Amino acid sequence: MASFKTLHDTRLHHSLPRMGGVLSDPLNETSLHQLARLACIQLTEQELAVLPQQFDSILGLIDQLQAVDTHGVEPLAQAFDMPVRLRADEVTAKNQRELFQSLAPEVEKGLYLVPKVIE
Amino acid sequence: MNLDRTSLRELADGLRSREFSSVELTQAYLERAHHQNETLGCFITLDPERSLIQARAADQRLARAEGGPLTGIPVAHKDIFCTAGWLTTCGSRMLSNFVAPYDAHVITRFNEAGGVILGKTNMDEFAMGSSNETSFYGKVRNPWSLDHVPGGSSGGSAAAVAARLAPLATASDTGGSIRQPAALCGVSGIKPTYGRVSRYGMIAYASSLDQGGLMAPSAADLAWGLGIMADYDERDATSVARPEEDFFQDFERPLTGLRIGLPRQYFGSGVDADVAQAMEEALREYERLGAVRVDIDLPHSDLSVPVYYVLAPAEASSNLSRYDGVRYGWRAQQYGDLQEMIGRSRAEGFGAEVKRRILTGAYVLSQGYYDAYYLQAQRVRRLIQQDFLQAFEQCDVIMGPTTPTPAFPFGAKTEDPVQMYLSDIFTIGVNLAGLPAMSIPAGFGAQGLPLGLQLIGPHFGEARLLAVAHRYQQVTDWHRRVPVYAAAGERV
Numbered sequence: 001m002a003s004f005k006t007l008h009d010t011r012l013h014h015s016l017p018r019m020g021g022v023l024s025d026p027l028n029e030t031s032l033h034q035l036a037r038l039a040c041i042q043l044t045e046q047e048l049a050v051l052p053q054q055f056d057s058i059l060g061l062i063d064q065l066q067a068v069d070t071h072g073v074e075p076l077a078q079a080f081d082m083p084v085r086l087r088a089d090e091v092t093a094k095n096q097r098e099l100f101q102s103l104a105p106e107v108e109k110g111l112y113l114v115p116k117v118i119e
Numbered sequence: 120m121n122l123d124r125t126s127l128r129e130l131a132d133g134l135r136s137r138e139f140s141s142v143e144l145t146q147a148y149l150e151r152a153h154h155q156n157e158t159l160g161c162f163i164t165l166d167p168e169r170s171l172i173q174a175r176a177a178d179q180r181l182a183r184a185e186g187g188p189l190t191g192i193p194v195a196h197k198d199i200f201c202t203a204g205w206l207t208t209c210g211s212r213m214l215s216n217f218v219a220p221y222d223a224h225v226i227t228r229f230n231e232a233g234g235v236i237l238g239k240t241n242m243d244e245f246a247m248g249s250s251n252e253t254s255f256y257g258k259v260r261n262p263w264s265l266d267h268v269p270g271g272s273s274g275g276s277a278a279a280v281a282a283r284l285a286p287l288a289t290a291s292d293t294g295g296s297i298r299q300p301a302a303l304c305g306v307s308g309i310k311p312t313y314g315r316v317s318r319y320g321m322i323a324y325a326s327s328l329d330q331g332g333l334m335a336p337s338a339a340d341l342a343w344g345l346g347i348m349a350d351y352d353e354r355d356a357t358s359v360a361r362p363e364e365d366f367f368q369d370f371e372r373p374l375t376g377l378r379i380g381l382p383r384q385y386f387g388s389g390v391d392a393d394v395a396q397a398m399e400e401a402l403r404e405y406e407r408l409g410a411v412r413v414d415i416d417l418p419h420s421d422l423s424v425p426v427y428y429v430l431a432p433a434e435a436s437s438n439l440s441r442y443d444g445v446r447y448g449w450r451a452q453q454y455g456d457l458q459e460m461i462g463r464s465r466a467e468g469f470g471a472e473v474k475r476r477i478l479t480g481a482y483v484l485s486q487g488y489y490d491a492y493y494l495q496a497q498r499v500r501r502l503i504q505q506d507f508l509q510a511f512e513q514c515d516v517i518m519g520p521t522t523p524t525p526a527f528p529f530g531a532k533t534e535d536p537v538q539m540y541l542s543d544i545f546t547i548g549v550n551l552a553g554l555p556a557m558s559i560p561a562g563f564g565a566q567g568l569p570l571g572l573q574l575i576g577p578h579f580g581e582a583r584l585l586a587v588a589h590r591y592q593q594v595t596d597w598h599r600r601v602p603v604y605a606a607a608g609e610r611v
Contacts, residue, residue, distance in 0.1 A: 032478075039436060039481040040443070041474055042462040051475070057537045058479055064425045065495050068502070075497030076504060078327040079313040079553020079578075082357060099220045105450035112445055115457045 028052070122147060123283050123601045127192060127340045130286060134181055134191040141181065141191030145174040145235050148193045152238060152284045158604075160259045161279040163198050164206045165238040173235040180233055189347055190233030195285035197276050198239040199246055200331070201320040202226050209322045210242040210254040210272075213442050213449045213468030223320025224352045225289060225331050232347045237285050241275030244470045245439065246296055246324045248272050249542045252533055253472040261304060262602040263568055267526040270300030273334065277304035280334045281569075283601055287335045287344050291321060293328045294427050295521075295546025298558035301334050302521035302571020305560045307588065307598055308334040309341045312579050313553035314359035317352030325434035326357075328427075328550040337598050338559060338588035342366035345581060361579065369586035375409035377587065380514030384420040385545055391524040397562035397570040398520055401591070405518075408590055415510045415517065419502045423548040424540055426503065429483050429496035430551075435473075436480025442468060475536060504552040511577045516587055520545055521558040521571035545573060555581045559588045560597035569597075 029048055032055075036043045043051070097110065106113040120139060133139050149167050156162050170193070177191035201207050201219035203226075208214045222230065230236075243253040251259040251274025259274040261267040262282040269278040273290035277300035280288050290297045292310035301308030309332050316331040323329060333344045343366075351360040379402065386395065402412060444450035444464030451463035469477070483492035510517060522542060532539040549556040554575055561572035572591075576584035592598050 035478050035481055035485075037462075038485065039474075039477045040440070040458075040461050040465055041469065041477065042459075042466040043474075044466070047471070047474070051478070054475060054536055055478075057535065058428060058475070061537050061540065062425045062429050062483070062492060062496075064422065065429065065499055066491065068419075068422065068495070068499050070495060070498035070502070073498040073501055075494050076501035077497060078357070079504070079551075080359070082314075082359075085353070085356060087353065096220065100446070103217065103220065103447040105444060105447075114445055115454065115460055117457050 120147070122151065124599065125286065126337060127189075127286055127335070127343045130192050131188050141174040141177040141235060142171060144191065145170050145193050145237070148237055148285060152279070155282060155284060158260060158265065159262060159278050159282060159284070160241055160257050161275045161282070161284055162195070162238040163208055163210070163241050163256045163275070166205065169204065170235055170237055173230070177233045177235060186233040188343060189229065191235065192287070193235045193237040193285060194229055194344075195237045195240050195276060195279050195288040196226065196229075197273055197288065197290050198242055199291050199322045200226050200289060201322070202236065202239065205236070205239055207239065207322075208256065209246070210244040210256060211468065211470070211473070212255040215255065215449065217447055219320075221320060224317035224350070224354065225321065225348055228347050228350055229289075234347070240273070240279055240288060243272035243274065243296075244473050245322070245435070246272040246291060246293055247435070247472050247476055249295070249299055249539050250527070250532065251275065251300070252529065253470055255470060258529060261526050261568075262604050263305060264526065264566065265604070266528050267568065268303065268529055270303035270526065272296040272300075274300050276334050277301055277306055277308070280304070280306045280336065281602060282604065287333065287340060289331065289348070290334050291329060291331050292550065293325050293330075293431060294550050295543040297332045297334060298521050298546050298556060298571070298573060299543060301558040302573075303526040303569065305569025305597070305600060305602075306334050306336060307338050307341055307557065307559045308332065309345065309557045309581065309585070310549065310555065311345065311349060311581055312555040314357050315349050315361075315555070315579065315581065317350060317355040317358045319352055319354040323438040325431035326438060327434060328431060330550070337592055338557070338585050339370070339592075341557075342370070342585045342589070345585070349581075364582060366582050366585055368582050370589050372586060373409060374405065374587065374590050377405070377410040377516065378413050378514040379405060379410050380413050380415040380510050380517040382415050382417040382420065382510070382517060382519055384417050385519030389523050389544070390520055391564070393564035394520045394522070394524065394570055397564075398518075398572065401561045401572045402518065404591060404594060408594065413514045415513055417503075417506045417510060417548065419499065419506050420548050422499050423503055423551055424544055426496045426499050426551060427543075427547045428479065428540060429492050430500065432476040432480035433484050433493055434480070436477045436484065439469075439473070439477055444468070472536070500551045503548055507548070507552045507554060507575075516584065517575040519573055521573040522546075525564040525566065525568035525570055549575055554578060555584055557584055557588055559591065560600070561595075562597055
C-alpha cells in the first residue's frame with residue numbers, strides 16, 4: 001500500500017491503494033482520504049465513518065461485472081458511433097463577460113479572484 | 120375549464136377560440152401551484168411576473184392569429200435546464216445562487232413556440248437519485264399518497280403533472296429519471312432516443328446516457344410536446360440530424376399484428392404481485408387491440424445496474440469537476456489556500472449522494488482499476504445493447520413493468536444506496552443502449568398507488584411508440600385519473 005505524508009499534500013496521486021470489493025483489500029480511512037483528495041472534496045468525520053460500509057456495498061454491486069466473459073467484445077463508449085463534427089472557425093457567440101462575471105463569488109478588475117498560488 | 124381534465128389540444132383550442140387567454144390560463148395554473156406547492160414541493164422556483172410577461176406576449180401572437188400549437192400554454196421545466204434570468208439549481212446547494220445567463224436549447228425551443236415558463240421543478244441533486252430525497256430543496260411528495268416518494272430524479276415534474284399543476288413538464292433521464300417517477304406518480308413520460316433532443320444547457324450528469332424528455336397526462340400530449348423539443352442542434356455534439364417528424368403520424372394505425380416482446384427477465388420473482396397483475400391486464404388489452412405476444416430474452420439485463428454504477432459515476436466525477444467555486448456556484452466562507460477553497464466549497468456544495476457518486480467515479484477511473492471496472496463496464500454495455508438489437512429482430516416493441524414495485528415510503532431506501540439503485544433495474548438498460556422508451560399509467564396497486572407500463576422501441580422509433588401508447592389510452596382511463604388530493608384543490 002502506498003503511504004502519504006499528510007492529508008493536505010497537494011500533489012495528485014494517480015495510484016490508489018487497493019481497497020474494497022473482490023479485486024482488493026477492504027476500504028480503510030487512509031484510502032478514502034486519498035480518494036477524497038482525487039475528487040477534491042473534504043470529507044467530514046461523520047462521512048468518513050459511514051462511507052466505508054456504503055462503499056463496500058457499492059463495490060459489491062459493481063464487482064458482479066468481473067464474472068462476465070467479455071473476451072473479444074469492443075467497449076461501447078456511447079449509444080452510437082458519432083463522427084466528430086467540426087465547425088467553421090468563426091466567432092459565433094457575443095462577448096458577455098460582465099454578465100458571466102456577475103455570477104462569480106469574487107472578481108476584481110475583470111479577473112476572477114482566488115487565494116494566491118504563486119509567491 | 121377544468122384543469123384536472125384538460126388536454127394540450129383542448130387548451131390550444133380554448134386559446135385559439137378566445138374561450139380564455141394565456142394570461143388567464145397561466146394565472147389559473149400559478150394559483151394552483153402556489154396553493155399546493157407548500158405541501159407537494161414540486162417547484163423550486165415560481166416567478167409569476169416572468170411567467171405573465173410571456174403569457175401576455177403569447178396573447179398578442181394569438182390575437183394576430185400567429186404562433187403554433189403550444190403558443191400560450193404553460194410548461195413546467197425541470198431545474199436541470201438552464202433558463203435565462205431564472206434561478207437554475209439542479210437541486211443542489213452548489214448552484215443555489217446560479218441565475219442562468221443563457222437558455223438551454225430545449226428552453227429556446229419552447230420559448231420560440233410561445234410556451235409560457237410556469238416554473239422550475241424540484242429534482243434529485245444533479246439528477247442523482249430515484250426518490251427526490253437528495254434534493255437540497257426538500258422532498259417532493261407523491262400526490263397519490265403524501266407519505267410516499269414521487270420517484271426521481273424528475274420527481275417535481277412528475278408530481279406537478281400528476282396533481283395537474285402543469286399540463287406538460289420537461290424532464291431528463293439518465294437511468295430512468297423520467298420513466299420511474301412517471302410510473303410512481305401515474306403520468307405518461309417519454310425518454311427519447313439518445314441524440315434526439317439537444318442537451319445544450321442541460322446540466323450534465325453522465326453524458327453518454329443523459330437525454331431530455333417530457334411528462335404529461337397522455338401520450339397525445341407528449342407527441343405534441345416532442346414535436347417542439349426534438350430538434351437538431353449543432354451546439355450538442357451528440358445531436359443527430361433527422362428529417363422533421365410528425366409524432367402523430369402513426370396514431371390512426373391499427374395495432375393488428377403488432378409484436379410485443381416480453382423479456383423473461385422483466386417478469387421474474389422480484390416483481391410485486393400487483394405490478395405483475397397490472398402488466399398481465401395491460402397485455403390482454405393489447406391483445407384485444409390485435410397485438411401478439413412474443414417471448415424474448417435480454418440475457419444481460421441483470422448487469423445493467425452494475426454497468427450503470429461504474430459508467431455514470433465515472434462520467435459524473437469528470438462532469439462535476441467543473442464546480443470549484445471560482446467562476447460561479449457555491450464558495451465556502453472560510454479557507455486557506457486554493458486547494459482548501461475548492462475542497463471545502465465542494466464539501467459544502469454537494470450532498471451525500473453526489474459525493475458518493477463522485478468518489479465512486481474517481482475510484483473506478485483510477486490507475487489499476489480503469490481496465491477492470493471502466494473498460495469492463497463498457498464491454499458489458501455493448502452486450503446489453505446487442506441484446507436489445509437482437510430482440511428487435513423478433514418484435515416491434517418491448518413491454519414490461521417500469522418499476523418492480525409501486526412508490527415506497529420516505530426513508531425506506533436512504534440507508535442503503537444499493538437498494539435505491541436497484542429500483543431502476545428495468546429502466547437503466549434502455550439508457551445504456553440509447554433507445555427511446557415510455558412509461559404510461561396501467562392501474563393501481565393495493566394501496567391505491569399508480570403502476571407504470573414501460574414501452575421500449577428501436578432507435579428513433581418514438582412515433583410508433585407514442586402511437587402504441589395512444590391506442591391503449593383510447594381504451595383505458597388510467598391516465599385520466601387524478602389524485603383526490605389534487606381534485607380537492609382549487610378549480611377554475
